[in-house]
Amino acid sequence: MNPSPHSALALLVIGALGCGPLRPTAKPGSPSSAPPSKVQRSALESLPPVVDGNLTVACQAIRHPTFMFDFRENIGALAISPDGQTIATSNAQDTIYLWSSATGKPVQKLWRRDAWVQTLLFTFDNRGLISGSLQGDLVIWDIASRNPLRMARPPAGAVNEVALSPDGRTLAVAAGFDVGDVGEASLWDLVSLQSTKTLCNIDTGMGCIAYNTAGTQVAYGWGDAGVGTAQVWDLPANKAMASLSGHTFPVRGVAFHPAGALLATSSNDGSIRMWDIATAMERSKWLAPGGQPGSNQVPDIDFTSDGRYLASGCYDSVVRIWDVAAGTLVVELPRHEGVVDIVAFSSGDQRLISSGSVDGTILIWDTTGLTAGTPSPSPETSGS
Numbered sequence: 001m002n003p004s005p006h007s008a009l010a011l012l013v014i015g016a017l018g019c020g021p022l023r024p025t026a027k028p029g030s031p032s033s034a035p036p037s038k039v040q041r042s043a044l045e046s047l048p049p050v051v052d053g054n055l056t057v058a059c060q061a062i063r064h065p066t067f068m069f070d071f072r073e074n075i076g077a078l079a080i081s082p083d084g085q086t087i088a089t090s091n092a093q094d095t096i097y098l099w100s101s102a103t104g105k106p107v108q109k110l111w112r113r114d115a116w117v118q119t120l121l122f123t124f125d126n127r128g129l130i131s132g133s134l135q136g137d138l139v140i141w142d143i144a145s146r147n148p149l150r151m152a153r154p155p156a157g158a159v160n161e162v163a164l165s166p167d168g169r170t171l172a173v174a175a176g177f178d179v180g181d182v183g184e185a186s187l188w189d190l191v192s193l194q195s196t197k198t199l200c201n202i203d204t205g206m207g208c209i210a211y212n213t214a215g216t217q218v219a220y221g222w223g224d225a226g227v228g229t230a231q232v233w234d235l236p237a238n239k240a241m242a243s244l245s246g247h248t249f250p251v252r253g254v255a256f257h258p259a260g261a262l263l264a265t266s267s268n269d270g271s272i273r274m275w276d277i278a279t280a281m282e283r284s285k286w287l288a289p290g291g292q293p294g295s296n297q298v299p300d301i302d303f304t305s306d307g308r309y310l311a312s313g314c315y316d317s318v319v320r321i322w323d324v325a326a327g328t329l330v331v332e333l334p335r336h337e338g339v340v341d342i343v344a345f346s347s348g349d350q351r352l353i354s355s356g357s358v359d360g361t362i363l364i365w366d367t368t369g370l371t372a373g374t375p376s377p378s379p380e381t382s383g384s
Contacts (some may be wrong), residue, residue, distance in 0.1 A: 072360030132159025221251030
């Protein structure tokens, strides 16, 4: 899921049109236009809080609609608008929902035929939404009209993740179908939606990508069975500046620390690693409980905007919050009923938005009491 575009309330996604308004290019009623339809009504549902010592974390839920046999729609992607008022989710198929973060009620619905949406990102003005699909569609939507403004297809295929430069002018794209296929990290002009630079081509298609807060570096993570790698590019110098190897399974998440010197990575090997970018050295390694390859993978991570804490989503359905300086586990948040694929902090009130792709639920955690809690050492956390 975003600041470092991967942190803060536009966190998992913070974006911008940057160079002025874009005009709809699709005609109403065309196959790419959203058909008129109603979204099942929903509202915030209060769940039992998590109490850990002197720390209490309240939790509210927004649930995706149900379909045949009461199965709830999975969540394939999640994004938060820069103003914090709207949460966008996809149902891992062809529908994008926009929800009010205050009421939990649906406010809009976007639709594109045969597009399995797996990444979402708002523009800075809150009027546009960027989506990327398994089928290789990269789309900028006008939210008000529900029409695509621009569409493109990266040559590597499936769009796995997108990130925006802090000035809102450039889109970083991680594309590629799967392990064993060719993957690509590239930069795109946001207004024209034209590719401007290919950072690298790799021999595995699954990848993740992030900008640093200064907009001078891009990190790209990938991997295969037995190895996981992240690479950091120095954009002004137009060269790779650090190659970070140590994970034993693919890298699933990359996030720059807001201060800029560190990069966090998460992996299918069950670990989170903190890297010194300048030296390309591993600073520390944290293990989620049960963190063994294939048993408790860590699909996503995100820093708070002040860099004090890092959240991780795990295969065991638990959201975990870590103290970055101490390298310790602060609290576990076990309210999901499926894999937690996406985590995102808001920049203003430090609420954590987390999404479990299997249970079809968005959970909104009130983590404002973190400063009142006392981080305790985790037996599953180890230094490098």
